[in-house]
Amino acid sequence: MSDPRLIERTDMRIEAANLTKRYGDRDVLTGVNLSVAAGETVALIGPSGGGKSTLLRCLNGLNSFDGGSIRVGPHLLTAAESGRLTPAVTQVRRLLGMIFQDFQLFPHLTALGNIVEAPMQVLKRSRAEAEKQGLELLTRVGLAGRASAYPNELSGGQKQRVAIARALAMEPRGLLCDEITSALDPELKGEVLDVLVNLKRDGLTLLLVTHEIGFARRAADRVVVLADGGIVEEGLPDEVFDRPKTERTKQFLSRVLA
Numbered sequence: 001m002s003d004p005r006l007i008e009r010t011d012m013r014i015e016a017a018n019l020t021k022r023y024g025d026r027d028v029l030t031g032v033n034l035s036v037a038a039g040e041t042v043a044l045i046g047p048s049g050g051g052k053s054t055l056l057r058c059l060n061g062l063n064s065f066d067g068g069s070i071r072v073g074p075h076l077l078t079a080a081e082s083g084r085l086t087p088a089v090t091q092v093r094r095l096l097g098m099i100f101q102d103f104q105l106f107p108h109l110t111a112l113g114n115i116v117e118a119p120m121q122v123l124k125r126s127r128a129e130a131e132k133q134g135l136e137l138l139t140r141v142g143l144a145g146r147a148s149a150y151p152n153e154l155s156g157g158q159k160q161r162v163a164i165a166r167a168l169a170m171e172p173r174g175l176l177c178d179e180i181t182s183a184l185d186p187e188l189k190g191e192v193l194d195v196l197v198n199l200k201r202d203g204l205t206l207l208l209v210t211h212e213i214g215f216a217r218r219a220a221d222r223v224v225v226l227a228d229g230g231i232v233e234e235g236l237p238d239e240v241f242d243r244p245k246t247e248r249t250k251q252f253l254s255r256v257l258a
């Protein structure tokens with residue numbers, strides 16, 4: 001199952017330093033300091049509107065930001081250049097795949113077609129080579145045999161696993177996942193979460209926005225709580241969930257665990 005290329009890695013730390021982001025006159029991120037070590041799995045939790053998606057999008061160069069900086073491995077993103085497709089952003093996106101709640105698969109392509117598109121276009125792989133890798137990835141996410149299915153012929157959980165395989169096809173060192181199980185029925189969530197656990201074992205760096213407290217407790221090395229534009233608490237899952245230190249975390253957890 002495990003891919004040695006994923007384990008062989010330089011320092012793939014993801015860092016945001018004093019990151020600020022405004023939309024109009026609304027301060028969304030007000031000085032976020034976050035560091036995720038190579039191979040670490042971090043669950044990012046917090047109330048709706050707290051800035052979790054915004055933070056992930058900044059880390060992947062999808063959003064501009066107003067202050068501070070981001071470093072992914074050796075690549076630095078600065079506020080001044082943010083929002084532009086600079087060479088550093090291209091490099092960051094090679095290192096970090098991003099997966100969304102709504103899959104964002106191409107509806108006119110099969111599962112395999114979705115997976116081979118970027119390796120052929122961006123990495124200039126031959127179709128044969130990309131398809132060989134694509135079939136291996138489909139097996140890795142438990143979808144061997146569904147290569148020729150179109151997205152509308154797949155369940156939500158299967159679609160999300162194709163989206164994961166598609167991200168893995170670019171051979172990233174880490175994944176940013178934004179509530180990737182939120183749209184799924186409970187039994188389909190499990191199959192996607194199992195795939196994440198395997199990726200963690202393979203050594204990928206994972207930053208996961210999730211509302212799955214049980215999963216975060218089980219699979220995360222660290223839990224980070226983002227609320228009101230800043231990190232209000234972070235620690236081991238058991239510390240944060242069982243012995244939260246801040247009132248803001250207590251208030252948030254009392255709502256989600258109610």
Ligand SMILES: Nc1ncnc2c1ncn2[C@@H]1O[C@H](COP(=O)(O)OP(=O)(O)OP(=O)(O)O)[C@@H](O)[C@H]1O
Nearest residue numbers: 023024026028046047048049050051052053054055
């Ligand atoms: N494109 C945008 N334009 C203006 N405001 C935005 C935009 N995107 C997000 N916001 C605002 O930024 C704030 C943070 O949004 P964000 O989506 O990052 O929150 P979140 O923590 O991911 O919430 P949720 O848990 O509901 O997904 C919210 O107040 C939101 O309304």
Ligand SMILES: [Mg+2]
Nearest residue numbers: 052053054178
């Ligand atoms: Mg969000």
